[in-house]
Structure formats: structure tokens, C-alpha cells
Amino acid sequence: DTRDSSDIPIYSVPSEPVGHIKNTYPPKKLIDCSPDNILFSYASDGSNAGSNFVLHDRPFYVTANRAVIEIVSKEIYPAFLLYGLRNMRTEYDFAWANKAGKGHIMDKKVVISIPIKDNGEGDLNMQMKIIRAYEKITLLTQHISDISKELKLIDMDIMLQ
Numbered sequence: 661d662t663r664d665s666s667d668i669p670i671y672s673v674p675s676e677p678v679g680h681i682k683n684t685y686p687p688k689k690l691i692d693c694s695p696d697n698i699l700f701s702y703a704s705d706g707s708n709a710g711s712n713f714v715l716h717d718r719p720f721y722v723t724a725n726r727a728v729i730e731i732v733s734k735e736i737y738p739a740f741l742l743y744g745l746r747n748m749r750t751e752y753d754f755a756w757a758n759k760a761g762k763g764h765i766m767d768k769k770v771v772i773s774i775p776i777k778d779n780g781e782g783d784l785n786m787q788m789k790i791i792r793a794y795e796k797i798t799l800l801t802q803h804i805s806d807i808s809k810e811l812k813l814i815d816m817d818i819m820l821q
Contacts, residue, residue, distance in 0.1 A: 672723040673703040675712040681721070691728060692719050698738040700729040702745070710749030713742050735782025736774060743794040744772035 661670075661679035668690070669677035683690075693699040695717045703712040704727040715738050722728060731738055748770060775786035 668719055668721060670721045670723070671701060671714060671726050673706045673708050673712060673725045675703075675714050677720075678723075689721055690719050691716070691722065693717060698731070700731065700738055700741050701726050702729075702748075708749070713745065715739065715742060733782065735784065737784065737787045737791060739791045740774070740787040741772065743791060744774070745770070746794075 662681060664680055665677075667680035667682055670679045670681060672678045691699065693716050699716045701714050701716060701722060703709055703725060705725040716728075729741070731741060775783040775790070777783045
């Protein structure tokens with residue numbers, strides 16, 4: 661691990677990189693993406709199988725414990741997929757013994773409801789509204805968590821006095 665975030669990240673089960681390496685590793689293992697071709701990955705193994713989602717907009721590597729999805733339709737926003745699959749782990753009972761790899765995803769027929777227009781095209785405006793709503797939920801959830809931690813510290817301080 662170079663510990664340099666400007667180097668190529670390596671992802672495993674966690675949603676944060678487990679390390680970084682220089683661009684000297686065999687290029688056939690490199691997963692190429694860009695801001696114009698965003699890829700989606702998630703933990704496919706372990707107790708977090710079917711969770712720990714990441715949207716990738718620069719090249720990266722993965723271990724065998726992470727699955728990568730390429731969104732081939734321009735009628736689906738990558739962030740919408742992230743929110744559409746947010747409950748995949750619990751809905752499909754993925755876990756250590758029930759991996760969320762390609763075979764299991766296909767067997768369980770993981771379904772994502774995508775808004776479409778009357779003409780059958782993907783409704784990008786509705787997807788964006790849903791994305792923005794979930795972004796607010798994520799921010800508020802983090803804010804509540806921060807407040808809860810602060811309240812616990814205050815409570816402990818009171819108990820010590």
C-alpha cells in the first residue's frame with residue numbers, strides 16, 4: 661500500500677479503499693472507468709455481502725470479495741442504482757454464507773424499480789428527484805448520528821460530575 665490517495669485504489673469488502681498502488685500492477689486487472697463511464701461496486705462476500713456500495717469514476721482494482729456492475733443504459737443514473745439497491749443485503753438475505761456474487765444475484769432475480777415515462781423511456785427527471793431525496797435522507801441521518809453521539813458525551817459528562 662502506497663498510502664497515497666492519488667494512486668490507484670484497491671477495494672475489497674469495505675466501501676473505502678483498503679489500499680492504493682502505483683500504476684505498475686498488471687493492467688489486465690485494472691478496472692477502467694471515468695466520470696463519463698461511472699461503474700458501481702458492492703461487497704459480494706462476508707457479513708456485508710450486498711452492501712457497501714461505491715460509485716467509481718476513476719480506474720480501480722477489486723479483490724474477489726467485491727462485485728462490479730457496468731450500467732449500459734444511458735437512461736439510468738448511477739446514483740439511482742445506488743439508492744435502488746440500498747436494501748439489497750436485507751431484502752435478499754445476503755450474508756457470509758449467502759454471497760452476493762453474480763450467480764446469486766441472477767438466482768434471486770434482484771429487481772430495481774426504475775421510473776419510466778409513458779413512452780417507455782427512462783424518466784431521468786424522476787430518478788434525479790429520488791436521488792436528491794435520498795441525499796437529504798443520508799445527510800439528515802448523519803446529522804442525527806452526530807447529535808446522538810454528542811448527547812451521549814454530554815450524558816457521560818453529567819454522570820461523572
